[in-house]
Amino acid sequence: MYLGIRKIRSAGRNSGSIEITLPALMQVLEGISCRLAMRDGLRPEIVLQPDLSLAQDLLQELWQKLCLGLSDIGDLPEFSLSDFSLAFFPSPHLQERPPLAYADALLVQQKRGRVSLNTPNAAQGEDEALARLLACLAMAAGLHLQLFEKFAMAFGDAVAYLITGASNNMGADFERGMAHRIFWGEGSHQPAGSPFDDQTWLDARIPLRKVYEQFYAWQAAPTDCALARDQWYRAFKVEMRSG
Numbered sequence: 001m002y003l004g005i006r007k008i009r010s011a012g013r014n015s016g017s018i019e020i021t022l023p024a025l026m027q028v029l030e031g032i033s034c035r036l037a038m039r040d041g042l043r044p045e046i047v048l049q050p051d052l053s054l055a056q057d058l059l060q061e062l063w064q065k066l067c068l069g070l071s072d073i074g075d076l077p078e079f080s081l082s083d084f085s086l087a088f089f090p091s092p093h094l095q096e097r098p099p100l101a102y103a104d105a106l107l108v109q110q111k112r113g114r115v116s117l118n119t120p121n122a123a124q125g126e127d128e129a130l131a132r133l134l135a136c137l138a139m140a141a142g143l144h145l146q147l148f149e150k151f152a153m154a155f156g157d158a159v160a161y162l163i164t165g166a167s168n169n170m171g172a173d174f175e176r177g178m179a180h181r182i183f184w185g186e187g188s189h190q191p192a193g194s195p196f197d198d199q200t201w202l203d204a205r206i207p208l209r210k211v212y213e214q215f216y217a218w219q220a221a222p223t224d225c226a227l228a229r230d231q232w233y234r235a236f237k238v239e240m241r242s243g
Contacts (some may be wrong), residue, residue: 001089025089028106055105056081058112059133062195066137066159069201072209074145083140090132094153094170098136098143104129112196131166134159134195145212151175151219158211163200165191174229175215177236182214183207 003023011017022029035049063079070076083097090101111126139156147155154172158179161167167176183192183204193200218225 025103028103028110032106052102052106054109055102058105058109059100059137062133063137065195065198065201066134066141068198069159069163069204069208070141070145070212072205073212076141076144083143084136090129098139098156100133100136101129104133108133127164127166130195131160131164131168134163135168135170142212142215147212147215148219151215155179155212155215158215159208162208162211163192163195163204174232175218177232178214178228179211182211 091099138159142152142155154175
């Protein structure tokens with residue numbers, strides 16, 4: 001990925017050090033240790049390799065919490081990076097496997113470490129990053145729990161929405177809306193709680209099992225699912241016109 005051109009400059013005339021300014025989108029690397037390497041040859045390259053172990057630890061922690069919340073459905077395997085398509089930045093498209101972004105994990109880790117950027121946009125970005133991570137992790141969990149890709153994706157989006165209150169806009173409006181009704185009943189929606197709190201997932205086990213059972217039933221009877229989706233959208237259009 002090409003990130004533009006930057007100049008190397010002195011960090012101070014007597015410091016003996018030099019520095020380079022990275023693009024703003026690399027801000028999540030602040031405070032992260034990097035391995036510096038020089039690739040010599042006809043066109044020498046300076047390579048910065050960030051230590052992403054903190055991001056991987058966060059992903060594993062979220063997976064363990066998710067396993068707790070889905071324990072009434074079935075057992076999930078240990079967290080494995082091989083279940084996901086990994087990249088540094090979030091992918092705008094679904095891939096062969098659920099996509100995880102290290103930048104999202106680092107941003108969430110910064111928030112947990114109280115390293116705040118003190119701007120509303122940063123706070124919103126952190127919430128969206130957490131929802132993306134949780135949706136992709138829950139999608140992988142759905143695949144392990146015998147949901148097909150389409151329903152696993154919608155299930156992941158629904159789980160992230162129910163726990164965090166943030167939508168990932170994966171095109172699963174109907175499934176997310178029905179999951180909301182199953183999870184919360186007719187009450188108003190609110191985030192279930194911090195996804196890093198065991199109690200959040202313990203409280204969510206039974207309603208999450210009900211949500212999963214509905215997705216599995218739709219998968220077994222796609223005609224019923226299509227009919228329910230059509231009815232839901234018609235009701236939604238009527239509600240929008242009357243509003």
